[in-house]
Amino acid sequence: MNMNVNKKGAIQKSGGLGYLLVGASAAAWWLSKDENRSKFDGWMTKAKQKFNGETTPSDDAFPIHKAGNPHPEDIADNKMVNEGAQYAVNYYNKKEQ
Numbered sequence: 001m002n003m004n005v006n007k008k009g010a011i012q013k014s015g016g017l018g019y020l021l022v023g024a025s026a027a028a029w030w031l032s033k034d035e036n037r038s039k040f041d042g043w044m045t046k047a048k049q050k051f052n053g054e055t056t057p058s059d060d061a062f063p064i065h066k067a068g069n070p071h072p073e074d075i076a077d078n079k080m081v082n083e084g085a086q087y088a089v090n091y092y093n094k095k096e097q
Contacts, residue, residue: 030036071077 031040
């Protein structure tokens with residue numbers, strides 16, 4: 001880090017402009033390839049959509065589609081439904097007693 005002494009003897013820090021120029025040069029070099037520009041464009045498009053609230057969850061990740069209809073061979077889902085049913089029954093029994 002460069003330090004300069006001004007006329008009054010106080011030490012001033014400098015070098016921020018140099019870091020900015022190095023970063024801008026690295027970004028320009030990276031964006032010089034077509035493949036990287038297309039990646040960057042995709043990232044920016046996704047960021048704009050998220051910022052504006054225009055994204056929608058994918059159908060596979062949205063759990064409401066299979067709610068109440070667990071597949072018989074989906075062990076984890078069946079176990080979750082079974083445990084949920086037990087919780088509700090136990091809660092009801094405790095309230096009634």
